[in-house]
Amino acid sequence: MTTNPDVAASGVTTNPGAAPPNPAGQDMPRSISVLVFMRDRGIFVLWGLLIAFFAFWCSPYFFTVDNSLLIANAAALTALFAAGVGIGVMTGVLDLSLPGTAAVASCVCGWLLTEGYATWIGLAAGMACGAVVGIVNGLITIRGFNPIIVTIGTLSVLSGLAAVIAGGYTFPGLNQLEFMGTRRYLAFGDSFTGIPAPVFIVAGVFVIGTIFLTRTRDGIRLMAVGGNAEAVRRAGINSNRYLVLGFVISGLLAALGGLVSTAVVTEANPAASPAIIFNALTAVALAGVALTGGRGSLPRVLVGALILATITNGLTIRGIQPYWATTLTGALLLGSLAIERVIQSSVSERLMSANLSVHQKKV
């Protein structure tokens, strides 16, 4: 590696005249590029391997259009909540109040629909709940409180509120919401029954979210606040505004998740299940989104959620008890942590030695 002439360009040359042309991205040794690729895209490879494995093991039932739609639909809810948790984590806050937000949003919507209001009013009110919860979480957190404790507090408040709204019961029979729950669209001929609505919603959320985080000024600043809030503040940006924005987005996604799950079962349930947050966190962690913030991408979070659904689906087809799916997911998560650690440290090691060799040669 020390003899690679391309490496020379990665060093800071003190003499402008001697600076070699430096085509972007071409100056890293191949081994580092491969490792970085594995670190950033490894989860896609993992998912591909899982699919290939189940395709053979569960042949001929696994690798079919119907089954892939089943997996996509099963992953949809986890993916929505995982997007909320993920964007929060990337902004540097772990929002644990998501189940509460989802419960309140679905109960408010259910109550309004039961009272006979128009469907769009119910949905808008539900989403508004998410935004309000996000703002409240954010405004408390920027006073210098730990976001985890704050959102645990709001989680309790919200699950209590949801039960109050529902009066201890549920709001059943919300058939108006079927259009975003179990209905399928784009049916084609007799064989293809269409794609379930939640899949479209998830696709929309992830496309918009990814573009927002990587292409727009506010998205980039949001990620920067997660990476180093102090640096952002010193750049003259009000970093607190972006912290609140992160909470609002995660609240909105939680509310959306609550509304979609309500639509799927046509019943608004005030129970705020903590399992939601742990599934979402598993998907986020599997996606390699560092809990320290500023890192990660939504497509990876989506694949994280899909991996969870794929494992459950494959094992179910083989008739294996569902408990094994949980066990396997946990083992996979631990394994991916170990691999990530190894890759990360060897990347920094190689970069270090590459840089050192540059300086010895150059000056």
Place this chain on the structure above:
Amino acid sequence: MVATTPALELSGIEMHYGFVRALDDIDIHVMPGEVVALLGDNGAGKSTLLKVMSGAHRPSHGTISVNGKEHTFHAPSDAAAAGVQMVYQDLSLVEPQDIATNLNLGQEALRRGPLGWLGFVDRKAMRRSSERELDRLGVRTAPMTRPVEMLSGGQRQVVALARSAIRVNGEAGGILLLDEPTAALGYEQTKQVEALIRRMADQGIAIVVVTHDLPLCYEVADRLVILNRGKKVADLLAAGADRDHVVGWITGSRESMFPTAVTS
């Protein structure tokens, strides 16, 4: 480099913490394009003085002028608005983001047209302008798309310095305050940062650098200002300064250059 008004001038600065005099009647100035090294032992008042310059501390007495105009700094943002930028030792960069994003943070270029109204950034323009700025400073770092976390310590420091340089360059005669810019760096990396400091000064930026690193001073500084126990004990040109004398002033074993200095 003939300029008559100092870029930054502090006169009669005193700083009291209760009965402790951290700074005692300090006069110091920096001309545009000049590098002044602020030397002194631990507790001599270097960092306090730097904090006064950067607006983090308000002096008990004394005045601060930027380009001949008197200012009162209530907060670092006031100093920044007047053209005084502090480059922090702890490298205030966003590690997971690439170089171009870091250099442009807070002044991102937006796309033209409707996409720009939606807040879409023009990554290409940001990359190009970052490359241009770094070329102008004569530092070719890694590609602009490289995340900062994948840079060496020296490269990071260069990016941090370049970012501050770009920021102060907007106003005429910007002032950069550097606190131990080479503290965590190896020999070669220190050389690079030295060269960058020189080049920034050549572009007319006034630079105050606080350091323990004496060789660095002789390399980059035009003038040395030495503090001892809150007093200015020496103010001399770096070229031709007797190194033993400098060490003597720093440790306090040598008499002050200003023996008759009267506290006002």
